[in-house]
Amino acid sequence: MTISEALSKAQTITTLYSDTPSLDAQVLLSHILETPRTWVLAHPEGKLTPNQQNALSQKLSQIESGTPLPYVLGHWDFYGLEFTVSPAVLIPRPETELLIEEALQWLRAHPKHRTAADIGTGSGCIAITLAKQIPNLQVTATDVSPDALDIAHTNADKHSVAEQIRFVQTNLLNDERTTFNIICANLPYIPTAALHSLDVYGQEPTLALDGGPDGLNAIRDLLKHAPQYLALGGLILLEIDSSQGISALSLAQDNFPNASLRLLPDLAGHDRLIRIET
Ligand SMILES: C[S@@+](CC[C@H](N)C(=O)[O-])C[C@H]1O[C@@H](n2cnc3c(N)ncnc32)[C@H](O)[C@@H]1O
Incomplete structure (x- = not known):
């Protein structure tokens, strides 16, 4: 099988799922x-070995059974x-790069x-990217899921920033005794009722998606306690669902009445980030 044939076989299947x-x-x-x-694109006439053909068939079967490509890879x-x-972890999304851009601009x-x-x-994509870009940054990264924290640890080692990041298994920032210059969060923000209609439901961890009745449970909780940790x-940067801009902004206003508040859109023009600067 040539690379060109393999690409078209793969695309016949990925077309159904992506x-x-x-x-x-x-x-x-x-x-x-x-x-x-x-290289793949430049060598359409190249040949796959039998092992590579087997690997392709196996991975295409996983995609056909509904496994998202990042988990297959x-x-x-x-x-x-x-x-x-x-x-065990949410697949990092391009929308979250907006939070990174804002954080880096402020840190610089x-x-x-x-x-x-x-x-x-x-x-660990936010903590690790920030640590990698700002070598003297010290990050505390929390999650309630021990399995997610294992993956985050692996990623911190992979990118040689483990010494800059302290991973903690906890609810939000519970038990932290210190304050932070910048608090970033991409918490679950999908309203529970909307969850079941999403393609990702059952594929990505529900713990990473389910934000309770209005999708704002975790964000509301964090904003309530954030004044003591900032x-x-x-600066606080919170990723939100595009439908939550006004409600999230009002929660921010309640908890940070004297701060400068902004609602930032992503590249598609959707409300995506709450920015709170005190
Ligand atoms: C939407 S995912 C974001 C993951 C990653 N930060 C990213 O941007 O790709 C939300 C993460 O928050 C964790 N989580 C959910 N509720 C939490 C809570 N109360 N405290 C800490 N972490 C929580 C989930 O386990 C999940 O890993």
Whole structure:
């Protein structure tokens, strides 16, 4: 089987499960052939070995049974870094790169502010990306899920930032005795009733998605307690669902009446981030 034939076989299947079937087929072949995607595209006449053909069939069966591609591959890219993923963690999303951009901009403008918290760290993509970009940043990354924290640890080792990050299994920031210059969180924000209609329901961890009746349970709780954890002149960045802008902003206003509050849109123009600067 040639690479060109393998790509078209893969795309026939990914078309049924993805909005980006061509890209997914290329990423899958790049993973199986252990070469960059650009090499795959430049060598359509190359041949797959029997082992590679078997691997392709096996992975396409997993995709056909509904497993998301990142779990099939065991890794996914976020902000230019490759993260190990398993069904214990949310697959990092491109929307979350907005939070990273805002955090980095603020951290670069405030070189003395070098303590951060990442609440609901999952794969560790936020904590690790920030630590990698800001080498003297110290991050506390929390999650209620011990399995997620195992993956986050693996990723911190993979990117050589384990010494900058303290992983803690806890609810939000419970039991922390310190304050942070910046608090980031991408907590579960899908309203429970909407969960069942999502493609990702049953694939990605419910703990990472289910935000309670209005989707704001975890965010509400965090905002209530955040004033005690935020250092003077600090920043909070919270990812939200596009439908939650006004409600989340009003929660922020209740808990931080004197702060500068902003609602930021993602690249698609949807409300995506609450920014609270004190
Ligand atoms: C939407 S996922 C985000 C994961 C990762 N930060 C990202 O952006 O890809 C939410 C994460 O929050 C964790 N979580 C849910 N409720 C939590 C709570 N009360 N305290 C700490 N972590 C929580 C989940 O286990 C999950 O890993």
